[in-house]
Structures are given as structure tokens and as C-alpha cells.
Amino acid sequence: MEVKNLTCIGCPMGCFLTVSIEDDRIGVEGNTCPRGADYAKKEVTNPTRIVTSSVRVNGADIARVSVKTASDIPKGKIFDCMKEISAAQMDAPVSIGDVVIENCAGTGVAVIATKNVPCKK
Amino acid sequence: MKQHDIVVIGGGPAGLAAAISAKKAGVSDILILERDSTLGGILNQCIHNGFGLHTFKEELTGPEYAARFIKEAQDMEIPYRLGAMVLSITPEKVITYMSKSEGLVQISAKAVILAMGCRERPRGALNIPGFRPAGIYSAGTAQRLMNIDGYSVGKEVVILGSGDIGLIMARRMTLEGAKVKVVAELMPYSGGLKRNIVQCLNDYGIPLLLSHTVVGIDGKDRLTGVTIAQVDANRQPIPGTEIHYDCDTLLLSCGLIPENELTREIGVEMNRVTSGPNVDDKLQTGVPGVFACGNVLHVHDLVDYVSSEAALAGANAAAFVQNEKTAEKTHKVVIKAENGVRYTVPQTIDVENMSDSVTVRFRVADIYQNRSVCVYYDGKKVSSRKKRVLAPGEMEQVVLKKNSFADYPALSEIVICTEEA
Ligand SMILES: Cc1cc2nc3c(=O)[nH]c(=O)nc-3n(C[C@H](O)[C@H](O)[C@H](O)COP(=O)(O)OP(=O)(O)OC[C@H]3O[C@@H](n4cnc5c(N)ncnc54)[C@H](O)[C@@H]3O)c2cc1C
Ligand code: SF4
Numbered sequence: 001m002e003v004k005n006l007t008c009i010g011c012p013m014g015c016f017l018t019v020s021i022e023d024d025r026i027g028v029e030g031n032t033c034p035r036g037a038d039y040a041k042k043e044v045t046n047p048t049r050i051v052t053s054s055v056r057v058n059g060a061d062i063a064r065v066s067v068k069t070a071s072d073i074p075k076g077k078i079f080d081c082m083k084e085i086s087a088a089q090m091d092a093p094v095s096i097g098d099v100v101i102e103n104c105a106g107t108g109v110a111v112i113a114t115k116n117v118p119c120k121k
Numbered sequence: 122m123k124q125h126d127i128v129v130i131g132g133g134p135a136g137l138a139a140a141i142s143a144k145k146a147g148v149s150d151i152l153i154l155e156r157d158s159t160l161g162g163i164l165n166q167c168i169h170n171g172f173g174l175h176t177f178k179e180e181l182t183g184p185e186y187a188a189r190f191i192k193e194a195q196d197m198e199i200p201y202r203l204g205a206m207v208l209s210i211t212p213e214k215v216i217t218y219m220s221k222s223e224g225l226v227q228i229s230a231k232a233v234i235l236a237m238g239c240r241e242r243p244r245g246a247l248n249i250p251g252f253r254p255a256g257i258y259s260a261g262t263a264q265r266l267m268n269i270d271g272y273s274v275g276k277e278v279v280i281l282g283s284g285d286i287g288l289i290m291a292r293r294m295t296l297e298g299a300k301v302k303v304v305a306e307l308m309p310y311s312g313g314l315k316r317n318i319v320q321c322l323n324d325y326g327i328p329l330l331l332s333h334t335v336v337g338i339d340g341k342d343r344l345t346g347v348t349i350a351q352v353d354a355n356r357q358p359i360p361g362t363e364i365h366y367d368c369d370t371l372l373l374s375c376g377l378i379p380e381n382e383l384t385r386e387i388g389v390e391m392n393r394v395t396s397g398p399n400v401d402d403k404l405q406t407g408v409p410g411v412f413a414c415g416n417v418l419h420v421h422d423l424v425d426y427v428s429s430e431a432a433l434a435g436a437n438a439a440a441f442v443q444n445e446k447t448a449e450k451t452h453k454v455v456i457k458a459e460n461g462v463r464y465t466v467p468q469t470i471d472v473e474n475m476s477d478s479v480t481v482r483f484r485v486a487d488i489y490q491n492r493s494v495c496v497y498y499d500g501k502k503v504s505s506r507k508k509r510v511l512a513p514g515e516m517e518q519v520v521l522k523k524n525s526f527a528d529y530p531a532l533s534e535i536v537i538c539t540e541e542a
Contacts, residue, residue: 009316009319014510051296054271063269064268066268067168068168086298114184115188
């Protein structure tokens, strides 16, 4: 049996969770509410995160446009995703939601702009 | 001299929400003055997600959250000036600002809303011995350099201070390929939100050393390393606990202070704990018609609270302009922060003219477990709410209802405190 300790981020209480994993049975202790158990199960089976970063933008007054993955991606894919983001560029004007990368690091999730950037004045 | 009904100083989330709400309340002669080249304030550089969980029930990034308010202000045709740096405000509400296109301009206002935000505690305020080589930045400056100007800040990083900006930058620099070796925090607890400790440090295996500080800085031109030592209960370094880290970058995330030079000049009473002005339940300062909201009033960790607080200031400023005669009868009661409660905002409440309920926000002084947050009216306990955990990093609130004061016609003092549960 494997045991993991986690801090729940569901709310400011930040309960200290102990998760025991035996084959496909997952036990959670220390949670004050059901959200903590859900969080712990997801965290040990398929942890995901939204990745935010910025890419170069050409023809604007600022040098970078901020971007994010359109939804959360597996935690293990974060650095692969960052590699593709670092290589990407956009041209002004940019609107929030414009797609930078369609399928980032094979996750099926797009990377989109999170800032409106007008052309250089 | 041109006169406006309401002039808002600062076009960050607080200034925008205040202006929008004042316009909704029926005042249309509003002007926002913003020194930067864009609206949105500090949110423009906070490209991470986690904004607006409460307001929009989704996790937006800073620029996305700002964009919603900018769009609303523009759709409502609220006038604003960019590149307009306010230099002074007089008690008579004459505002002097400087802009490239207009030069030095003086305008007057019937009501002023202060929304200048806060800035980082400068490095001079921190007592670190050693040379002053390149490679030492405040975390917010590094954030701006990376996220807006596109510079790479450093490769091997140590962060002093575990405030939210420091935590966010630890993750940001790691994702950009830097090695963040350690985050050192002087206090025995982190001032940052727990979700940031989990998502920014634990996710990437970055150690957090509590009760530690930087005691030495190496390098003459460029930083080459720092020495960190444990501190005792009096925050004095303990000899023999020094650890050396090679690094080319040191980020300082040692807290924010409200930007209140202008506020002081108006002559309003300031609060020693918040470094912001004292305000009443209308978020009005000691000078009638001058209101304050957002980080200039007290440092917030969640922008949602900034927006709701600012909306209240905007509505009250509108009411002030529309109804310039002051209330006939007032009954101002002081709210005292005691026993583990560091401060409250507002600091006074006019129980005669208050709205049906007033939200009082506060921070506690330390990490407490199983304590109650209690409210006393003239020494009598009127409410008590048990909390499992209270932490200085998370803003708390109590709501005071107007009808709760009905039995206290001669009330002179409200106390908000913590007690062993
Ligand atoms: C690095 C960082 C990370 C954060 N992370 C989160 C998060 O994850 N989630 C969350 O909900 N909240 C977060 N916050 C908190 C939230 O972003 C702030 O509380 C909020 O932006 C404060 O809004 P404001 O309008 O009071 O101040 P600001 O955004 O600072 O705006 C103040 C504006 O006033 C202008 N100004 C100042 N002085 C003058 C002058 N003299 N003349 C003209 N203009 C002036 C400034 O240029 C600025 O645009 C974070 C804050 C920071 C600093
Ligand atoms: S388990 Fe429930 S109460 Fe505890 S931190 Fe998570 S969400 Fe909050």
C-alpha cells in the first residue's frame, strides 16, 4: 500500500490529507468535507493543471502576450507544453482567445491568448 | 479650471469597478486618471490563473479579469486619461496631474476616489548585509520584466519572502527553465495563500524554509551567491545555521505597502497597521467626499474583494455628489481590533446612516487553530463564529447588520477579536 500526504487547496482551511492507495482502492483521511476527497482522488490518479506563460508578440508596443492552456492538462505534460510555448510567436493585433498552438504537446488542448494587444501606435 | 463630479485616481481593478458603479448609480461626469499606458493596473503583469473565482465562478488570468472591467468601462463610455500621473490632491479636491499630451493640468472634483494600489516594499527597507550587485530584484519587478518586457531574469534563483508574488514567480521562473533553489521566509509561517504554496512550490519540489533569512550576499558586479540562516523567535540569525547557495538572482518578496503619498498630502488620518487611510462604513476618509478602495486602502490577496469594495466606494461617491447635504443625525462608532485581530476596514461605522449590512474585513496577527471570531458591542458579546484555522495570509470578514444595533442606542464601541474556542 502506498501512502501520500497532500494539502487540499479546495478552500482556505487547507486540510492535511492522507491518501492511501491499494490497487484501485483509494482511501482519503483528514478531509473536512467531500471536496477534499474528490481533490485527493484526482490528485493521485490524474493530476492536472492550467499552464500560464507568455509568448513573443511582433508589431506591438509590448514584447510579450500572455497565454494559457484552454483547459487543464496532465501535470506530467507541463514541461513539454512549455517547450512548445517558448518557441511560439504571435503577430499583433491579438484578441483574448486567439489560438497560439492548436494541440499543445499532444494533449489535445489549445494554448490561447489571454490579453488584447493592439498594433504598435 | 475644469470641474468633474467624480475623479478616480488609478485605473486598476479598483478604479475601474468604482467608476463603473458610480456611473450605474447615475453620475456620468466621471474621469479616471491612470499614469500607465494601459488600464488594468497590476493585473496586466499577473498572467497566472486564479482571478475571479468568486465574481465570475471561473479561474481567469489577471489580464482576462482586467479586460472584462476595461470593456465594461469602455462600453459605458466612462472617460479616462492614460499617461496621466497625479502629482497632488488638495483638501479642497483640486487635482494636479501631468501628462505627455496635456502637460501640467489642474482640475477640481466634487468627489475623489483613491485607487492607486500598492507597491512592493523597497529593498532599502530590508536589512541585508553585503554588496549590492546586479541580479537582485523585487519579485514584482521581475514579474513585469518577464511577462511584459520579455527579459529573461536569471538562471539560478533564491527567493526571500513567501508572499504570493514570490510564490508565483518561483513557478514562473521554473517553467521558463530556471532553477529555483529555495524560498526563505523570515516568519514561522508563509504570508502567501495555501493554494499558491501547493501549486507553485510543492508541484515543482521547491523547498520552503520558514524562520530563515538572507544573511549574506556574494558577488560584486553580478550576484554569485547568497547565505541563508535560521532565525530565532526574535528574528535574529542563529550562528552556525548558515547555508550557502550559488545563484545569479535573488528575488525579494517582502510585502506590499499601499501607495499613499497623495493620500497623506490631503491630510486624512492614516492607519498605522494598514498604511492606508482610516475610513468609515462608506469607505470615506476623514475628508468628506474623498473615498478609498482596493490596495491603497489595505493590501488584498483576492481581486474579487477589491472589485466589490471598489463598487461600494463608487456608489457612495455617487450618493455624495447627488446629495451634497450631510445627514442630520450621525452616530459614529469606532471599531476596535483586539486580541489577535490586527486591524479592521472600515475603522468606524455610522450606525445611524449605514446600509442594511456592512462587511468588516480584517487580518489576524498569527496562525491560530480552533479560535472564535467574536464581536462585542460595548462589552457585550453579540456574535461568535468558530474557525478551525485563521492565518495572516487570508483576509477574514464579519458582517454587521443594521438591525443588530437597535438595542444599543448609546453604543460607543465595537470590538472584533479572537478567543480560544
Ligand atoms: C503579483 C500579484 C499577484 C496577485 N495574484 C492574485 C491572484 O492570484 N488572485 C487574485 O484574486 N488576486 C491576486 N492579486 C491581488 C490583486 O491583483 C490586487 O489586489 C488588485 O490588482 C489591486 O487592485 P488596485 O486597483 O487596488 O491596484 P492596482 O492594480 O495596483 O492599480 C492601481 C493603479 O493606479 C495607478 N496609479 C498609482 N498611482 C497613481 C498616480 N499618482 N496617478 C495616476 N495613476 C496612479 C497605477 O498605475 C495602477 O494602474 C495579486 C496581486 C499582485 C501584486
Ligand atoms: S477538505 Fe474541504 S474543508 Fe478541507 S481544505 Fe479541502 S475543501 Fe476545504
